Amino acid sequence: MKSFKRKIILSLLLIAGVSSCSKNTQDSDLALNTINAEEIKTDGTFEVMELPAPPYVQSAVGNRAAKKVVVNLEVIEEVGELANGVEYNFWTFNGTVPGTFIRARVGDEIELHLKNRDDSNFPHNIDLHAVNGPGGGAEATFVAPGKEAVFTFKALHAGLYVYHCAAAPVGMHIANGMYGLILIEPEGGLPPVDKEFYIMQGDFYTKGAYGEKGLQEFDINKAIAEQPDYVVFNGNTGALMGDNELQVKVGETVRLFVGNGGPNLTSSFHVIGEIFDKVYTEGGTTIMENVQTTSIPAGGAAIVEFKADVPGDYVLVDHAIFRAFHKGALGKIKVSGEENPNIFYEHKTKDQKL
Ligand SMILES: [Cu+2]
Numbered sequence: 001m002k003s004f005k006r007k008i009i010l011s012l013l014l015i016a017g018v019s020s021c022s023k024n025t026q027d028s029d030l031a032l033n034t035i036n037a038e039e040i041k042t043d044g045t046f047e048v049m050e051l052p053a054p055p056y057v058q059s060a061v062g063n064r065a066a067k068k069v070v071v072n073l074e075v076i077e078e079v080g081e082l083a084n085g086v087e088y089n090f091w092t093f094n095g096t097v098p099g100t101f102i103r104a105r106v107g108d109e110i111e112l113h114l115k116n117r118d119d120s121n122f123p124h125n126i127d128l129h130a131v132n133g134p135g136g137g138a139e140a141t142f143v144a145p146g147k148e149a150v151f152t153f154k155a156l157h158a159g160l161y162v163y164h165c166a167a168a169p170v171g172m173h174i175a176n177g178m179y180g181l182i183l184i185e186p187e188g189g190l191p192p193v194d195k196e197f198y199i200m201q202g203d204f205y206t207k208g209a210y211g212e213k214g215l216q217e218f219d220i221n222k223a224i225a226e227q228p229d230y231v232v233f234n235g236n237t238g239a240l241m242g243d244n245e246l247q248v249k250v251g252e253t254v255r256l257f258v259g260n261g262g263p264n265l266t267s268s269f270h271v272i273g274e275i276f277d278k279v280y281t282e283g284g285t286t287i288m289e290n291v292q293t294t295s296i297p298a299g300g301a302a303i304v305e306f307k308a309d310v311p312g313d314y315v316l317v318d319h320a321i322f323r324a325f326h327k328g329a330l331g332k333i334k335v336s337g338e339e340n341p342n343i344f345y346e347h348k349t350k351d352q353k354l
Contacts, residue, residue, distance in 0.1 A: 040107030097235025099180030240331030250337025262298025
């Protein structure tokens with residue numbers, strides 16, 4: 001029965017990928033997905049989810065049965081670095097921007113614990129876009145400093161979803177870094193790849209201009225005007241640069257879970273020198289192929305996949321390009337290994353050697 005259901009879901013994913021403009025196919029896919037997921041029984045076991053810090057994620061769910069999983073998130077308000085010499089009072093889930101990745105499968109029952117550390121100054125909560133229920137869990141999890149709230153939800157829809165704090169003023173909580181991603185894998189899991197990474201874009205609004213040193217306060221007027229001083233990946237201009245570059249080998253397949261916390265800007269996500277073999281557009285089940293730049297709305301996500309064919313440095317950008325070179329939206333994937341002259345060959349002319 002399980003493999004029969006899996007075949008149906010895989011077939012529908014395939015059909016959705018081939019004829020994504022067929023309305024009937026998409027409707028029946030979504031309906032089947034929802035009905036089946038509600039009927040999926042958990043296997044009676046439970047586990048406490050490990051929560052690696054970004055840019056890393058848990059291993060794939062594979063073809064395991066649905067189960068109960070416990071996710072422990074702690075809200076931490078803490079000064080950290082936004083850029084070299086620039087400090088900011090981040091509000092975080094588990095001490096990182098973005099918050100730790102959550103990975104489960106359709107049919108799982110997720111028991112989410114939200115603790116607000118006792119040295120916090122504000123109440124917080126969590127709205128997970130993967131939840132079917134009031135506020136995505138926001139009302140059930142509104143917690144004062146030093147308190148903990150718990151709720152359980154059943155994952156009904158496969159996809160990559162944003163979670164964020166929804167305490168008022170919502171824009172300020174998100175602008176301070178309170179967002180992350182939750183992946184709900186379909187039954188049978190996503191196809192295996194060699195490397196997976198977790199990246200989330202965010203825009204930041206500081207009293208000082210870009211690069212002005214010292215502790216920078218949040219600037220609400222710039223936030224309302226949607227004029228950020230910083231647009232960064234993973235909460236810091238250097239989060240994916242230098243010693244933090246993502247490491248990949250020639251020949252490996254790469255999957256990026258890319259989210260956009262906003263709070264305001266839409267990302268034009270691009271990897272310089274690569275073409276995405278697949279994009280799960282907006283984190284849903286429709287797959288686009290051969291994509292150069294994918295649009296990721298604030299509060300949205302995309303899964304992008306490519307194969308590393310040629311060694312070198314591949315730069316991640318928001319292709320609204322002033323954000324990349326003047327506001328920090330840069331990261332790097334270092335591909336190491338043998339040259340592949342069949343695909344890329346640089347002619348060493350006399351002029352180039354000079
Ligand atoms: Cu908050």
